Amino acid sequence: MVRPGWRGYLAVGLVLAGVWWLGQGAYIQVKAWLAQYLLQRAWEETLDGGGGISPWPWADTWPIARIQVDRLGVDQIVLEGASGRSLAFGPGHISGTAKPGAGGNSAISGHRDTHFRFLRELQDGDEIRLILPAGTELRYRVDQRGVYEQEDVWLLDRGERSLTLITCYPFDALVPGGSERFVVSARPVIL
Amino acid sequence: MFATRPTNSLWKDIAFTSLVSFGSGLLAALILGAVVLLLTSTVARADLTRSEEGTGPVGIDQVSRGSLLLKLASGGVSVDAPALTTDVEMEISGLLARVSVRQRFSNPGKQWVEGIYVFPLPQDAAVDRMRLRIGERIIVGEIQERGQAEKTYARARKEGRKASLLSQERPNIFTTAVANIGPGEEVQVELEYQQALRYDQGRFAVRFPLVVAPRFIPGTPLSGEEEVEFAATGWSHNTARVKDASRITPPVADPSGPQINPVTILVNLDAGFPLARLESRYHPVDILADENGRHQIRLQQAPVSMDRDFELSWVPDTGLAPQAALFTERWEAADYALLMLMPPTSGADSAPAPAREVIFVIDTSGSMHGASIKQARASLQLALSRLRPDDRFNVIQFNNQTHALFGQAVPAVSINIQRAVRYVGDLEAEGGTEMLPALERALSGEQPVGFLRQIVFLTDGSVGNETELFALIQQRLGSSRLFTIGIGSAPNSYFMTRAARFGRGSFTYIGTTAEVKQKMEGLFRKLESPVFTDIDIVWPDAVEVEMYPRKVPDLYLGEAVILTARLPQGVDQLEVRGERNGQPWQQRVDLRGGGASAGVHVYWARRKIAELMDQRATGETEEKVRAAVLEVALGHQLVSRYTSLVAVDRTPIRPEDEALDTKPVATNLPHGWSADRVFGVLPRTATSSHLQLLLGLMALSSGAWLRRLAKRIRRYG
Numbered sequence: 073m074v075r076p077g078w079r080g081y082l083a084v085g086l087v088l089a090g091v092w093w094l095g096q097g098a099y100i101q102v103k104a105w106l107a108q109y110l111l112q113r114a115w116e117e118t119l120d121g122g123g124g125i126s127p128w129p130w131a132d133t134w135p136i137a138r139i140q141v142d143r144l145g146v147d148q149i150v151l152e153g154a155s156g157r158s159l160a161f162g163p164g165h166i167s168g169t170a171k172p173g174a175g176g177n178s179a180i181s182g183h184r185d186t187h188f189r190f191l192r193e194l195q196d197g198d199e200i201r202l203i204l205p206a207g208t209e210l211r212y213r214v215d216q217r218g219v220y221e222q223e224d225v226w227l228l229d230r231g232e233r234s235l236t237l238i239t240c241y242p243f244d245a246l247v248p249g250g251s252e253r254f255v256v257s258a259r260p261v262i263l
Numbered sequence: 264m265f266a267t268r269p270t271n272s273l274w275k276d277i278a279f280t281s282l283v284s285f286g287s288g289l290l291a292a293l294i295l296g297a298v299v300l301l302l303t304s305t306v307a308r309a310d311l312t313r314s315e316e317g318t319g320p321v322g323i324d325q326v327s328r329g330s331l332l333l334k335l336a337s338g339g340v341s342v343d344a345p346a347l348t349t350d351v352e353m354e355i356s357g358l359l360a361r362v363s364v365r366q367r368f369s370n371p372g373k374q375w376v377e378g379i380y381v382f383p384l385p386q387d388a389a390v391d392r393m394r395l396r397i398g399e400r401i402i403v404g405e406i407q408e409r410g411q412a413e414k415t416y417a418r419a420r421k422e423g424r425k426a427s428l429l430s431q432e433r434p435n436i437f438t439t440a441v442a443n444i445g446p447g448e449e450v451q452v453e454l455e456y457q458q459a460l461r462y463d464q465g466r467f468a469v470r471f472p473l474v475v476a477p478r479f480i481p482g483t484p485l486s487g488e489e490e491v492e493f494a495a496t497g498w499s500h501n502t503a504r505v506k507d508a509s510r511i512t513p514p515v516a517d518p519s520g521p522q523i524n525p526v527t528i529l530v531n532l533d534a535g536f537p538l539a540r541l542e543s544r545y546h547p548v549d550i551l552a553d554e555n556g557r558h559q560i561r562l563q564q565a566p567v568s569m570d571r572d573f574e575l576s577w578v579p580d581t582g583l584a585p586q587a588a589l590f591t592e593r594w595e596a597a598d599y600a601l602l603m604l605m606p607p608t609s610g611a612d613s614a615p616a617p618a619r620e621v622i623f624v625i626d627t628s629g630s631m632h633g634a635s636i637k638q639a640r641a642s643l644q645l646a647l648s649r650l651r652p653d654d655r656f657n658v659i660q661f662n663n664q665t666h667a668l669f670g671q672a673v674p675a676v677s678i679n680i681q682r683a684v685r686y687v688g689d690l691e692a693e694g695g696t697e698m699l700p701a702l703e704r705a706l707s708g709e710q711p712v713g714f715l716r717q718i719v720f721l722t723d724g725s726v727g728n729e730t731e732l733f734a735l736i737q738q739r740l741g742s743s744r745l746f747t748i749g750i751g752s753a754p755n756s757y758f759m760t761r762a763a764r765f766g767r768g769s770f771t772y773i774g775t776t777a778e779v780k781q782k783m784e785g786l787f788r789k790l791e792s793p794v795f796t797d798i799d800i801v802w803p804d805a806v807e808v809e810m811y812p813r814k815v816p817d818l819y820l821g822e823a824v825i826l827t828a829r830l831p832q833g834v835d836q837l838e839v840r841g842e843r844n845g846q847p848w849q850q851r852v853d854l855r856g857g858g859a860s861a862g863v864h865v866y867w868a869r870r871k872i873a874e875l876m877d878q879r880a881t882g883e884t885e886e887k888v889r890a891a892v893l894e895v896a897l898g899h900q901l902v903s904r905y906t907s908l909v910a911v912d913r914t915p916i917r918p919e920d921e922a923l924d925t926k927p928v929a930t931n932l933p934h935g936w937s938a939d940r941v942f943g944v945l946p947r948t949a950t951s952s953h954l955q956l957l958l959g960l961m962a963l964s965s966g967a968w969l970r971r972l973a974k975r976i977r978r979y980g
Contacts, residue, residue, distance in 0.1 A: 079973035086966030093959030100952035126695060133630075154946040155630035155723070155751075166946060167724065167758070175885020181946040185953055222945045226436070233885060240949040246957065248949035 100160070104186035107161035111135055111149040118205045133158040136165055137172045138203040139180070146190050150202075154181045163187045163237075169228050172202050172235070173210055179228045181238040184254070188239035191217075191256055200235065200258050210235075212258035222251045234259050347380060351471055353530040357590050357860055358603055358825075360458045360469050362388075368441050369449040375923045377420065378441045383472040386435045388456040389869035390902040395427045395441075395910040396451035404429065404908035406900045408893060412907035416440065423917030427452045430907040434873070435472070437902070443917045454908075457862045457869070462603065462823050468576035471528065528562040528573055535588075537580040544574050587852060590860035597829050599864040600854060604824040604839055606795050619790070620655040620672050620714040621646075622705045622743075626722035626750075628662040631692040634776065635751035639721045641779045642748060643687045646719060649787050650675035655714065658683050661701035662694035671708060698726050699735065706739035716743040717790055718766070723751040724758040732758075736765045742796070744768040744817065746786065761877075767817055789819045795848070798824065798841040806834050811870040827867045868899035876904065 107127075114127035115135045126134050133151040140147045150172075154164035163182030170176030182188030194200075194214050202210040212235045219241050220227060227236060234257055241254035350365040368378045384390070393404030404427065407415065412428060419426035420442035428440045429452070444450050461468045532541075534556070541550060541558060551559040560575060588603045623646065625639055643658070650656055654675040658668040668686050673679045705718045724747075726732065736745060745766020747759040750773055763770040769789065773782045795818035802808050810828040818824065824839065840849040875891050889905050896903040917923065 077973055077977065079969055079976065083966045083970035083973055086962045086969060088966075090959045090961070090963030090966055093955045093962060095959070097952045097955030097957075097959055100950045100955075153630055155632070156947070157629045157632055159946070159948060160950075164946070167726075175883075175888060181948050183948045183950055185950055188948065220945075222947075225945060226432075227945070238945055238948065240947065244953075245949070246954045248951050248954070249947065250949065253945045253948075 101186060103160055104162075104183065108148060108187075111151075111162060115149050119207060127161075133161070133164070135162075136205065139163065140201040140203070141190065141194070141198060142201075143198055144190050144193050148182075148187055150180055159183055166228060166238075169236075170233075173204050173208060175233060177228065177234045177236055179236040179238060184240040184243050188237065189243065191237055191239050191254055192243050194237075194256055199261065200237075202235070211261040213261050214256055214258045216255075216257040218255055220253050220255050222253055224253070224255075227255055347378070349526045351526065351528045353469065353471070353528070354533075355460070355469060355530060356533045357535055357858060358460050358588055358601055359590070359860060359862055359866060360460060361455065361862060362458060362471070363453060363455045366439060366452045366454075367449055368444055368452070370444040370446060373446045375446065375917050375921050376444050377923055378439075378444060380439045380441075381432070382437060382439070383435055384437055384456060385458050385470055385472065387869060387873070388435070388458050389865045390429065390431070390437065390454055390456040390908070391865050391900050392453075392455035393427065393429045393908040393910060394451075394453045395425065395912070396453060397425055397912065400912075402910040402912055404910035406897060406902070406906055406908055408897070409905050409907045412909040415909050415911060416442065419443075419911040420923070423915040423919065423923075425450065425912040425916060426910060428907055428909050429454055429902060431902050431904055434876075443923060445916065457865045459601070459825065459866055462825065466576050466578050467534070468574055469530075470575075471573040526562070528560075530558075530560040530575055532558040532560060532575075532577070534558075534577055534579070538577050539580045540576075540578040542576055544576065546573055548575075587850075589852065589854065590858050590863055591854070592860055592863035593832070594864040596832070597864075598832050598834065599827070599829050599867050601827045601860070601863045601866060602825070602852065604850065604852065606818055606823070606841075606843065606848070617713060617715050618651070618653045618655070620711055620716045621650065621790075622657050622659065622672065622708075622716075622718045623647075624659045624661070624701055624705050624718060624720045624722075625687070625690065626662075626696065626698070627660045627690050627692050627694075628696040629693055630696065630723055631750065633692075635723055636690065636692040638773055638776050638779055639748075639750050640687055640690060641776060642721060642750075642773060642783055644684055645779065645783050646787070647675075647680055647683050647687070649791075650680065652676055655711065656683070658686060659701055659705055660690055661697060662692075663697050664694075665697070665701045665704055667704065672711070696726055698722070698732060699728070702732060702735055703739070706735070706741070706743060715794070716741075717768070718743055718745045719748065719786075719790075720745060720762070721748045721750055722759070724749065724762075726758065729758050729761075733761065733765050736762060740766060744796075746771070746790070748773060748786070764816075767814075792819055794819055795841045795843050798839065800826065801838040801840060802830075803834060803836065807831060808834070809871070811867065811874055813874070827863065827870055829864075829867055865899060865901065868895050868901055871895050872901065872903050 111127050115138060118135050133153050133155075135149045136152045137150040138147070139150050149162050151158045151162045151164045152167070154166045158164045159182060163180050165172070166179040166181060169179040172178045182191075184191075194217065196214050196217065198214045200212045200214065202212070204210065227238070237256040237258070239254050240248070240250060241252040242250070243254070347369075348367045350367075352363045352365075354361045364384075366380065366382075368380075370376050370378075391406075395402040395404065402425075406412075409430065412430070416426050416428040423443055425444075426442045427450075428438075430438050430440075432438055439452050439454070441450055441452060458469070461470075528546075537556060538558075541560075543560065543562075547563040549561045549563055551561075553559075562573070586605050590601045592599045623643055625643055627636065631639060647656070652675055655672040656675050656679075657672040660666050668683055669679075702720075705720070743766075745763060746768035747763045747766070747770045749759045749770065760770045769786070771782050771786050773779055798815040798818065800810065800815060808828050808830045810826055812826065815824055815826065818841075835855050836851060836853050838849060838851050840847070842848060872892050872895055875888055875895070878888055892903055892905050895901070896906040902908055
């Protein structure tokens, strides 16, 4: 048996690193996708009348709404809180902004490369539906899309009843941590 | 057969190694190239679809185009945009400032334009008047429900009449829109607001938020000509664009350059007492004093730094400061009073603050993971180091479970402190947020005699059962005081501000680890000084009084009681009671001798609106709040989130065949806002997933390549 030589070691090292990176990258995607399925159960329970049902015992969050965009086939469960932890599982309602359905602006943010990737496809006039734990259905219509800086926190605290969806921008930047945000605003549809 | 090759393969080795490096480099470059190509093509496609849609008035590409044009504008290139000048005049008398702001829009261009200007005003400004001045004519603005006002304005705009609309975007951000400014014409919008002076540490102050040389920006019109529902599309874009603009506008750094849009400020100050000091901290001013003790302050026209608020502050001559000040106004069959009361400063001040029992509660739930828990640890360790040996303390952490370091509060001797510092250093964020048991634990326990009991609560506040928590705080508070410290980039500041209010303490926001020291110092100063507690305002029996704030907070070093009330006519006295360092203290206030002052009712109404708006966060429905705010705002003629001032000229003046361009005006907002930045930044929402996938692919393929190569070399070698 011949010794592998440094090239061999390097090759093995590279392959291992490659597998690890692939695994990490895929894990994020799979977790994001899988978590939504796991959340379904918690959502069903929430619909049945319990509020604040955690999907698994050690979870620090709970479903508060379901967001749907028919045109794009989007159907996701929104969690409470927009901390890094909860965003891995689903879009998160930013604490401190109005609860969906209450007065004021409700802001929801999600990862640009998983759940909220669909924001880039949204167009003005698209209808967004929010289903609340009580079963109530709220309908919004997209009326603005734009790119803002992360300091533009006034976006969270503006005017009357509206829905604001926030994700990072640009959508295809490789390195996370950019300072720009893509923001979609929608106004309630009055029936 | 290969083995027969020459064994000296040094050259081959070198050649192969070079080839390998070149090859893997090429591969990496190819992959990267392909990725870049892919990305740019999708971006290009996205842009294309966007501009084809044409539905959104301002697309992403247009935002950047707008900023480019702004750059030109600020670079001195002549643009066909109107100009704005602002004159500010303040009348200060007693505790109130009446401020009039005159915005002059002039249009040097050849087209009809609409000017939209977003500008900051003080947070508590009660805007109650707007006049539109066209040449010699004055049209007085009328307060209307916001939607109605927007419609009125839009109609006038379309019909070619002159009109102006003043709306409140956020408590400190307002918008003026002026329609149909003719070529070469000047139109003035005058607005007036009322504001209470600030008093802290023996110093009175008034602020006016200044903007960096505001100027009009040309840009693509915001909405189509026939778009009547401009309110639905317009406002946020304006701010978006303006905000964007402020980012790229170079600061007014070149004093030799002409000032494009000057702001003038004139203050008439009637303090009511001799002054020891009068200063404008950030801007050079000229001061003129007359024999009656009145002062006139004027902003020097020399270049001034426009990136900060204008702040004028004054200090009464020693011993001549009033101990109480009262202003009253009779308005629509009710009396309105504004009262300021300074607690006595003698004696107790020199006495050291009593020993404290401090309960630190720290949130270690999963949402605190990362930078948040680091900030929390740093803050807590700093706080521990400030305790004195005769203080007592305990540390409680909670996630889904609550755990206390000590069974009960222990003396802050060094052995205990060391143990606590270690304990805090080891805290990790994991699990759920069960705040109730932790709060319950902190609020229970006997109040040790002779100790000031303070609960310092560090959290990001991501909880859903706020109401329950507030109820608990209210029931169990006793003589404890709750100080909340908001941690992380997006803490639930509504929860924490309100929890601190119910807990009769204060809220501190720490956004970055770098801020920990400075912010905690501020909090310590409060925690460690003598304090007036349990302040109670006692009105004569059976008098119906609506007072704001509803409950007077504790007073820390150098603060004064400031309250405003609406009372039936003829109430002539009240009593203020409280405790200072455990000693009862009371003061009777005669309501008859107060100076009459116009505008007290406006101030009262503004406070009431603020209080009502706060209720939204505690679960009140918007409909109810809106109805209540509308009643106050319409009754007292105030601009609010639901009411706007609108003025419309009678005769149409823009010829029907002339188009109207919309020109938003840029302004720099950051300084007025920094105080409001309780949210930190918008959440970060990108993962490294794509980067990792790409790196993984690259590493894998170059590894495989290398391995094959290594085999070949082995065979050749």
